[in-house]
Every structure is written in structure tokens, then in C-alpha cells.
Amino acid sequence: MxxxxxxxxxxxxxxxxxxxxxxxxxxxxxxxxxxxxxxxxxxxxxxxxxxxxxxxxxxxxxxxxxxxxxxxxxxxxxxxxxxxxxxxxxxxRIWTDRSLGLPLDLGASWIHGVKGNPVTALAQEAGARMVETSYDSTITFNTSGQPVSAAERARLDSLTKRMNKALKAGQQAEKDKPVRTTVTQGLGYAQMNAEDKRYTDFLINSTIEQEWAGSATLQSTYWYDADKAFKGGDVLFPDxxxxxxxxxxxxxxxxxxxxxxxxxxxxxxxxxxxxxxxxxxxxxxxxxxxxxxxxxxxxxxxxxxxxxxxxxxxxxMGVFNKCFLQFDQVFWDPDYDWQEYIPEPYGLWTEWVSLTRPTGKPVLLGFNAADTAQRMETQSDEATVASAMQTLRTIFGPQTPQPKAWAISRWGADPWSRGSYxxxxxxxxxxxxxxxxxxxxxxxxxxxxxxxxxxxxxxxxxxxxxxxxxxxxxxxxxxxxxxx
Ligand SMILES: Cc1cc2nc3c(=O)[nH]c(=O)nc-3n(C[C@H](O)[C@H](O)[C@H](O)COP(=O)(O)OP(=O)(O)OC[C@H]3O[C@@H](n4cnc5c(N)ncnc54)[C@H](O)[C@@H]3O)c2cc1C
Missing domain, CATH: 3.50.50.60 (FAD/NAD(P)-binding domain)
Known part of the structure; x- marks a missing residue:
């Protein structure tokens, strides 16, 4: 800070x-x-x-x-x-869509930090059912679609530490810089091998762009994380x-x-x-x-x-979009709330949530943030689903079935929002x-x-x-x- x-x-x-x-x-x-x-x-x-x-x-x-x-x-x-x-x-930006016959939140999903949060009190007053999801329940897949090995995990952890150190130093620097510049200069990105570059890109996208929705080339190193959070878990609303x-x-x-x-x-x-x-x-x-x-x-x-x-x-004003895919049956491990993917190219389908445990339904929710999200808004639903399925087939195999229905947000183009947050x-x-x-x-x-x-x-x-x-x-x- x-x-x-x-x-x-x-x-x-x-x-x-x-x-x-x-x-x-x-x-x-x-x-x-x-x-x-x-x-x-x-x-x-x-x-x-x-x-x-x-x-x-x-x-x-x-x-x-x-x-x-x-x-x-x-x-x-x-x-x-x-x-x-x-x-x-x-x-x-709270929008429960029911067009697929089940409630899908195309805008906000979670109460982030339930303790002392005024939304928790409102939810209780409204009698709304809440289910906790946890970032501790995450599986990460490498670019080939394999769960990351112990060595890959160690590499990611080491890069995360270096990235956080670079950002801390950047917050003490005389001049503010874009978050991406701070990280890439601090980590010597230009000299990295292709794998470390991909890992670094993944970390920037998954921990900064997916969180704050602005491109890392536009977010301020001084202030990108100048927010506060309530304590307690994150809950979503199955109904x-x-x-x-x-x-x-x-x-x-x-x-x-x-x-x-x-x-x-x-x-x-x-x-x-x-x-x-x-x-x-x-x-x-x-x-x-x-x-x-x-x-x-x-x-x-x-x-x-x-x-x-x-x-x-x-x-x-950042862009962060959701793509819900409804399948006939579950083909992923529903015990994990979060599924992460280290993509190539940059920022594509990095984060997924399984709605199976919270809602009992065979639904996966994929996210895109910042420039990737904005770019994807210009393509058809069919093209977006095809792109999402390419990632899922890399992870779960070529036989992965087509979804039977989908719901996709486009908050950047929405005239009454013009961005997500x-x-x-x-x-x-x-x-x-x-x-x-x-x-x-x-x-x-x-x-x-x-x-x-x-x-x-x-x-x-x-x-x-x-x-x-x-x-x-x-x-x-x-x-x-x-x-x-
Ligand atoms: C995809 C996505 C995921 C999110 N996930 C979460 C989450 O999990 N947890 C969380 O806490 N937050 C989340 N957020 C953020 C959260 O949804 C917003 O911060 C919050 O809902 C914003 O509320 P608001 O009243 O400020 O704005 P809005 O909800 O946007 O309300 C403003 C209203 O003004 C209306 N309006 C706009 N222009 C005009 C006009 N000219 N005349 C009349 N009316 C107009 C709009 O239609 C809108 O209804 C998410 C947002 C998005 C987009």
C-alpha cells in the first residue's frame, strides 16, 4: 500500500x-x-x-x-x-436470469466476507438460502490440461512471492506505474523462458484482473488494492x-x-x-x-x-463477464468449487466455478476479465461457447459433451452499465x-x-x-x- x-x-x-x-x-x-x-x-x-x-x-x-x-x-x-x-x-448489476429454467446470477453471485457485512443481514431478513464456496477448494490445470505437478506448484508459489514483492516495492516507488509494468519489470519478464512467462501472465490475470476487472496495463500499482474486505467466508445464493x-x-x-x-x-x-x-x-x-x-x-x-x-x-471501469454452461451430466470433479487453467493465449478461460455442490445442478461457470472479456463481447454466443469448450476439452478430454444451454453476460456493451465494476x-x-x-x-x-x-x-x-x-x-x- x-x-x-x-x-x-x-x-x-x-x-x-x-x-x-x-x-x-x-x-x-x-x-x-x-x-x-x-x-x-x-x-x-x-x-x-x-x-x-x-x-x-x-x-x-x-x-x-x-x-x-x-x-x-x-x-x-x-x-x-x-x-x-x-x-x-x-x-x-444483480441479475438473476431464469431463461434456462434455473436461477443463474449474470451479475453478482457472492457475499464476499459474511461477517459484519450488511448484505448478510439483508439476506437473512429476506430468508434467502446461502451456500459457502471456498478458494481453498481449488484445482489448477496446466496448459496441457493436466493437474499441476508439485514442481509446477512450487514454481507458481515462487513466482507469486516475487510478484507480491515487486508490487509492494512498486507501492513505495516515487512514480506510479501500471500493475503489469511493475510485475514484468520486477520479475525480469523479458528474460524469462516461455513457461515462466505463461505462469506470470496467469498470475497477473487470475489474481489481479479477475479480481478488479481492469486490465493490468491500466490498473495503478499504488492503488489497485486500496480496498477493504469483510472477514468470514464467501456465500452465494442457490435460488x-x-x-x-x-x-x-x-x-x-x-x-x-x-x-x-x-x-x-x-x-x-x-x-x-x-x-x-x-x-x-x-x-x-x-x-x-x-x-x-x-x-x-x-x-x-x-x-x-x-x-x-x-x-x-x-x-x-473494468469488464468482467460470465458464461454459464448447462450440461446433461457432471463430467468434472464436483468436490472442487474452483477450477483454474493456465491458458495460452493470455487470460482466456482462466477461472471456472462448479455450481454442482452449491446448487446440485450440472452447471459450470467460466469467467473472463479485462481485455479478454471485452474482446469476447463482440463475438456470437456460439463462438464464445466454442472457445470455452476448447478449454474444457483440453482439460477433460475430446469426448467432453456439448452443453445443452448457456447464458452469457456482456456488461461492457450494456448501455445501462457500460462495464462491470x-x-x-x-x-x-x-x-x-x-x-x-x-x-x-x-x-x-x-x-x-x-x-x-x-x-x-x-x-x-x-x-x-x-x-x-x-x-x-x-x-x-x-x-x-x-x-x-
Ligand atoms: C459479472 C459481475 C460479477 C460480480 N460479482 C460480484 C460478487 O460476486 N459480489 C459482489 O459483492 N459484487 C459483485 N459484483 C459487483 C456488484 O454487482 C456491483 O458492485 C453492485 O451490484 C452495483 O450496484 P449499484 O447500485 O452501484 O449499481 P447498479 O446495480 O448498476 O445500479 C444502477 C442502476 O442504474 C440504472 N441506470 C443506468 N443508467 C440509467 C439511466 N440513464 N436512467 C435510469 N436508470 C439508469 C441501471 O439500469 C441500474 O439498474 C459483480 C458485478 C458483475 C458485473
């Missing part, structure tokens, strides 16, 4: 204390005028007006984990909240992550198919233009992914402050996540995984950011009221 990194305060990570806020929020009733009237909205638009609540009106843009967590907290505290969502479904979203959204006013194109913020109100008419409110919470902000998917008038625009352009790119700084999170003029508020300095790229980071933003909106309204 670079010496420049300053530890976050414990308060930032503290879950939102909803009950203690309810009492005073009821006193804030009627403090904020109905902006709709000020905007002189037409009758046709008025039917879409969010109703004024006892404490104020809020529009939340995005019905992913962060937007729904915020809407839930505000609604429970007596606020009038309307959630505007572009997609025809809830959940954003789908979507159960948590459905539970959170119960009773909320969510308008699906409402793509927000522009946000006009003034001293007294905010007007939001959607594909289905205009909305207005006292406060707007923006939770669209960093990738959407980067692409200018939502325009702001006046423009956002410079620090926020810098954060949007400098922080990275954020990473700390070379040229960015973790404090830019605070810039991204900071509210503007007491009217615009921001949440989403990319706004969380320690828990970015996760469901819990998204959830905590939504709860933080809800708290900010309530505090801001209380200060405005006391200033009257």
Missing part, C-alpha cells in the same frame, strides 16, 4: 441507523416545497409527479442495490421516494441474488423503463428528463454506474463540479471516490459502488453507499429547515 493512502474513518463504514432517524424526521414535514408546481408542469406530466411526503420528495435514478437501499431507508423514514429505472427489471433485491424493493414506487437523459439542477429544485416524461423533486440521488457517467449517458445542467468530472474520467486506474486517486460521492448544492446526491472508497466493486459497497446517501439527504434537509 502506498504511504499516500490514508485510512478511512470508521464512521464512513458504519451501517445507517435508521430507527434513530425516524423520530426527528417526522418533524421535518412539509419543509421542502413541491418543485413540480414551481416548474409549471403540464397536466400530462403531472400524473407522473412523485407525491409529496411528510419529509420531502426524492427521485432516485437507478434501481440497483445502492438506489434501492437508499430508497428503502428514505421511504421507511417517511420520505416520498420515486425510483426511476431505465431497464425493464430491478437490480442492475438467486435477486431475492434480496425483491425484498428491498417491496412496496417502493419504482418506475421501470424510465431512462433518465438529463438532470437540470437549480437552487430550489431539480428537474429530471426521462424517456417517459419529466419529473421534479427537492433532491435527486444519482446511482447510475460509473461507466454510464463516463459515456455521458446522463447530462447535467449546469455541469457537475470539476472535481467530480475528474473523478468520472480518471477512475477506471470500477477499479483504481493509473492516474486516479482513491480520494476521487469521495469526490464522486460528494453532494452538490444540497440538491444532487451520489451513490453506487464506485462512490465507496473502501468497498468499491461490491454489492456491500453499493448498499452502504446508498445508505450513506440517504443519511446525507435527510441531514441536508434538516439543516435547510433549521436555517429557515
Amino acid at each position: 502506498s504511504p499516500l493512502f490514508s485510512s478511512p474513518s470508521a464512521a464512513e463504514a458504519a451501517p445507517f441507523a435508521q430507527a434513530s432517524r425516524r423520530a426527528w424526521l417526522t418533524q421535518v414535514a412539509g419543509s421542502l416545497a413541491a418543485a413540480w408546481a414551481l416548474l409549471g408542469a403540464s397536466k400530462a406530466q403531472a400524473k407522473d409527479r412523485p407525491g409529496a411526503g411528510p419529509a420531502g420528495q426524492v427521485l432516485v435514478v437507478g434501481a440497483g442495490m445502492s438506489g434501492l437501499a437508499a430508497a428503502r431507508a428514505l421511504s421507511d423514514a417517511g420520505w416520498s421516494v420515486t425510483v426511476l429505472e431505465a431497464r425493464p427489471r430491478l437490480g442492475g 438467486g441474488y435477486g431475492a434480496l433485491i425483491d425484498h428491498l424493493a417491496e412496496g417502493l414506487d419504482v418506475r421501470l423503463g424510465h431512462a433518465v437523459s438529463s438532470i437540470n439542477w437549480q437552487a430550489n429544485s431539480v428537474k429530471v428528463q426521462t424517456s417517459q416524461g419529466a419529473f421534479a423533486a427537492d433532491h435527486v440521488l444519482i446511482t447510475v454506474p460509473l461507466g454510464v457517467l463516463k459515456a455521458g449517458g446522463v447530462s447535467f445542467t449546469p455541469a457537475l463540479p470539476q472535481a467530480k468530472r475528474d473523478a468520472i474520467s480518471k477512475l477506471g 470500477s477499479f483504481n486506474a493509473l492516474g486516479s486517486h482513491p480520494r476521487q471516490r469521495d469526490d464522486l460521492a460528494r453532494s452538490v448544492s444540497g440538491r444532487l446526491f451520489f451513490a453506487g459502488e464506485a462512490t465507496h472508497r473502501q468497498y468499491f466493486a461490491t454489492v456491500h459497497g453499493a448498499m452502504m453507499s446508498g445508505q450513506r446517501a440517504a443519511e446525507e439527504i435527510m441531514s441536508s434537509a434538516a439543516s435547510a429547515r433549521s436555517a429557515l
